[in-house]
Amino acid sequence: MMERVVDPLVLQRRRETNVSFVVGFAIMVALFAVLPFIAYPVFLMQALCFALFACAFNLLIGYVGLVSFGHALYFGWASYLTAFAVKSWHFHPELAILIGTATAAVLGVVAGGVAIRRQGIYFAMITLALAQMMYFFALRTPFTGGEDGIQAVPRGRLFGYFDLSNEMTMYVFVLVVVLAAFLLIYRIINSPFGEVLKAIRENEQRTISLGYNTDRYKLVVFVLSATLAGLAGSLKALVFQLASLTDVHWTMSGDVLLMTLLGGLGTVFGPVAGAFAVIAMQNYLAPFGQWVLVIQGVIFVVCVLVFRRGIIGELAAFLRVQL
Amino acid sequence: MFEIFGIPSQALFGQLLLGLINGSFYALLSLGLAVIFGMLNIINFTHGAQYMMGAFCAYLLLQYLGINYWAALVIVPIAVGVFGILIERLFLQHVRKLDHLYGLILTFGLALIIEGLFRNYYGSSGQPYQVPEALRGGRNLGFMFLPNYRAWVIAFSLTICLATWFAIERTRLGSYLRAATENPTLVRAFGINVPRMVTLTYGFGVGLAALAGVMAAPIYNVSPQMGSDLIIVVFAVVVIGGMGSIMGAIVTGFVLGIVEGLTKVFFPEASNTVIFVIMVIVLLVRPAGMFGRTA
16 A cells, blocks of 8 residues: 555544544543443443444444444354353353354355445345344254253353453453454554545445455455454353344344444444443333334434434534544 | 155145245235335335235224225225325435435334334234135145135236336336436426325335235234234345346246245245345346346
């Protein structure tokens, strides 16, 4: 790649972006340090896993403009593999997470390779269809436990030392992994690679004419997104000690879309805020049964019609910073 | 009774018939999706919910007003179609100028609302719907037993599909429609009210989904989630066929129904996934779909 010409104005804007990111990140970390003393740790860990899931999803929809409707595939299958590795093979948690994440990466290569052959609306339909195919596979194949899923997964000892059955230890572990992945995503979208991704989002034809092999960029970012979604799924399997069909069902793909949209497409912090909002809503509204579905639908409609920037997007516009 | 490839003919033709039935619904639904996509340039995620509404309306009409199947066959598509027109006027017209992803998300949200409301009132279990009296029973064709209702569904949906094809490809109104799909601004300059055409097209596509729902009511149980499971398969059908051609959508729908039926006979484990596998193969060999024009 050529030496990049750095415009002083661009440099200044980048510095401002950096400042707002550092401030935002500091606030987020502070919140996560205090929250476990106020809220129920399992709820927080659940929200953290989904925050990572949504961030991974946002990498695709927010920065490349690719709408995947089948991200449950990577989340759910990583969750299955991690649960199975821990329970049946008695692997250490870190190795089991690695296996789950690697599975998601492989699935991402295959599904991404097929899906990027079509653009736009077709891309969404293809990812949805592929995820549904693997849902049926999960339903049929014996190792996933069918309707029961894989239950009572032991959390084990991290590196053979930290006892993860302690909620606080588990919380710190999940937090560290999620924050590391979050920083990785921030690094990706602000790298030269990330600039090309945004160029594809704005105008793919033009990016091709500039000499970029956009299909290759799309495939790489698809695999990255799938892998990180898998990491989220693997963590979730250990947090809940459960992997089930819910995780691979299309409603899960809808949930992660809702989180990202509500938080703010293409914002760094949006998916985290969206995940917390949606998980909290699902927990508090659980007694109302099917109304959750209706309310989620209403949020989708409202977001699309009047609230397209999402929570963090609106906040950023109000503060005139990039978040 | 005789056997083909070691399979009793009764089983083989029975599944083939079931495949044709499913194929009728795939064809009607993907036809509606293709028509809507052509005019509105959105993929109608609410389609499955509207199909479910069709089945439920038929059920409710019979249950509470005593209106029979034949009347429902006319009333329901119109009623649900009007509902579709309201949706287009209230919501969809506002996202036309935005990125297509918003149309997708909006219709997905609407589908969740509709499905959630029906689940609230009717639970997840299915409601039975009687086969209309005139179509009960069946006839023995020698190699298989053919229930009258199923023969009717196949014949009627085929008729509707071909009529739609004729209306779009061979009539003056259809030529306006096709012209407006290609270049709405130019067609408007000729004094044709394109926004109204868009609205009516959406209503028509939704009406087709509702019609499929009415026909499905006596075959499957009428349940709130009957649409969401089906719509994903129909999406795969649409990807395979490509949305560029009306006839393509019809043919792909029926053929894939038959293929699915045959898979149930020879390799039952794969019957749920066979359409998705075909989709992957088609994408690898012909990315634009069997009947698709390259974008």
